[in-house]
Amino acid sequence: MAYRQTPAVEARLQDNRSRILAAARALVSEGGWGEAQVANVAAAAGMATGTVYRYFPSKAELFAEVLSAVSQREVDVLAEIARSGGPATPRLHTAVATFVRRAMRNPRLAYALIAEPCDREIDEARLTYRAAISEVIRSIIESGREANEMRTDVRPDVAATVIVGGFMEGLVGPLSPLGRQQRRTTEAYRREVAQLADQIALMACASVAAPPSNVRRIPRRPT
Amino acid sequence: MAYRQTPAVEARLQDNRSRILAAARALVSEGGWGEAQVANVAAAAGMATGTVYRYFPSKAELFAEVLSAVSQREVDVLAEIARSGGPATPRLHTAVATFVRRAMRNPRLAYALIAEPCDREIDEARLTYRAAISEVIRSIIESGREANEMRTDVRPDVAATVIVGGFMEGLVGPLSPLGRQQRRTTEAYRREVAQLADQIALMACASVAAPPSNVRRIPRRPT
DNA sequence: ACAAGGAGTGAACGATCATTCACACTGCGC
DNA sequence: GCGCAGTGTGAATGATCGTTCACTCCTTGT
Structure with a gap:
């Protein structure tokens, strides 16, 4: 040889x-x-x-790997937040708000990876990571239930899916700052993004919070 | 001639x-x-x-018209619900649950019209109707605020977008009954759909409900 | 140097579809 | 019956891109 x-x-x-x-x-x-x-x-x-x-071997595999690399990073970030201590509700809030804020750092990329029409094969990789994100959210909800912070009348997987759909849409939807590509670095833009992230996160938390009656009934201490 | x-x-x-x-x-x-x-x-x-x-004149216009016809019907149904009397919260619940239930009657079509990757031009018609649906939801939220039923710390348009994204995802997401195409007419399937619709609607309502503290703290009259 | 074989090349290929157009057909009024 | 003009036809066109492959260029061990 x-x-x-x-x-x-x-x-x-x-x-x-x-x-x-x-x-x-x-x-x-x-x-x-x-x-x-x-x-x-x-x-x-x-x-x-x-x-x-x-x-x-193919275009699809190439771009699936691109998507995979970017998305895995986000999943890791969320998983880290999920794993951190404290009550579940602030963890959920942080997770959602963090995702939104990070995505806004590169809106065009985020849009492509989250929502833009694309080949079926690439789309499948997308679903995988969306499912992974959903899974992290579910784990937070699950722990919140155990601590009696969160409602028990919705299936955690359904709740997680709905929350993920909600913030993805809030992120790339027509009213998101995504459209105005310009002043991405200005202070005003940053504040706007932070506010949007906070509002979306607030809704996510509220959508799974235990109704007050539940909270009152079982006073508990954090682990 | x-x-x-x-x-x-x-x-x-x-x-x-x-x-x-x-x-x-x-x-x-x-x-x-x-x-x-x-x-x-x-x-x-x-x-x-x-x-x-x-x-x-073109494929895009043809299918845009297909999408338009189907979607307009749904918008009309939601608008009718929004217009009906009573407190906003049950109206929101009904709107969301109705949309989910109706979409489940033809899951393949719903998936195509809501989420399946497609041409950019057709996609744009899709956005139009998603915006219209969001607008109806927003109007419900708006009226709920006036009646002090709903929180005032999130922008109504943001809230509407997030809710729409949430139920769309819950509808077409991986855990929806969409995948199991089979027994679409059985009683079990129908119950499953009804339950999913209810849970998604519950979350939507919770995400915009006024926190108890607000209701107490700021008793104000509508403008 | 030199041979062996992996790596790089990019023009050409082929598959897919939307769209067109020269022609045939049909219903109409005279 | 005759001819006009709108309507139907479907093979051909053309545009886009992913993918291939016969070839050249390097790198390496002897």
Whole structure:
């Protein structure tokens, strides 16, 4: 054999792979799924179209990995919040508000990953992560129930799904600051986002809060 | 002039147009947007592809009209509920639960019209009707505020958007009965749907209910 | 140097569909 | 019956993109 995978080569391969992913992500982040074409990715990564296919078997798998990387990070952040101590209600509030705030840091990307029409295959990866987020929310609700903070007359999985749908829509819906792409860095924009995040989080908490009668009946101490 | 639009001809034209719309709707209702191809529509309506273009300028306009017809009906139903008398909270509950129950009568169609990935142009018509639904919900919230039934610390339009997102997701989300297409007519299925609708509606109401403290603290009269 | 074989290339291919258009057909008034 | 003009036709067109592959270019061990 006159050829072997030396570290140098392997490093280059890794680098190419990363460049492809980075280029793909950048394209989605700027132009949404419309720009997300293999030829564009190759051009942005400074290589030929065919080369992309040395690293990814198909467009769908490439972009699924992009989506996966971004989404997993968000799931991790939420899971961390869910795991932190204290009563469930503030944890839920923080989780929702944090998600909204983080998403608003890159609205175009968030829109593409959450709501923009796209290929069925990419869409499926999307569902996976939406389910993962829903699962984290469910776990918070579950713990809130155990502590008697939260209502028991709705199934936790249903409640989680509804909450996730609610904040996703609040995030990308027509009245969200998403439309006004301009002054994304101004103080006014930041305040607006913070306020929106807080309101959405408030509603999420209220939608699963135990009715007062419940709370009164069982006075308890935090764990 | 050796030709004029006789009533007989006009009737046939109208009929063709209706047949196209019906065929298009049926296709979406069975196979979603994947089946929604102009050639398929023509075949289902028993005519040639080109004929469809005598009645609709483009695929997008054709399907936008399909979506419009179905959605407008739902908006009307919700508006009727919103307009009915009584306190706002039960009206909100009824509106949400009714929407969910009605959508469940044709889950495949509902999924396509609400959530399935589709062309940008069709998607825009979708947004219009989602906004219309949101508007109806907002009006209920608004009246609930005036009657001091509902919280005043979230913007009504934000609240409406979040609620709409919540029930849409609850409707088409992974845990909805949408997946199990089978026994759509059994009693068990019907009960399941009714229960889901009720739970989603309960959450919607809770998310905008006035906290007890508010009601006590700020007894104010409507403007 | 050199051969072996992996990596890079990008023009060409092919699949999918919306859309068109030259032509045939049909109902109409004369 | 005759010819006009609206209507129906469906094969052909064209545009878009994902994917391929015959070829060249490198890297590496001898």
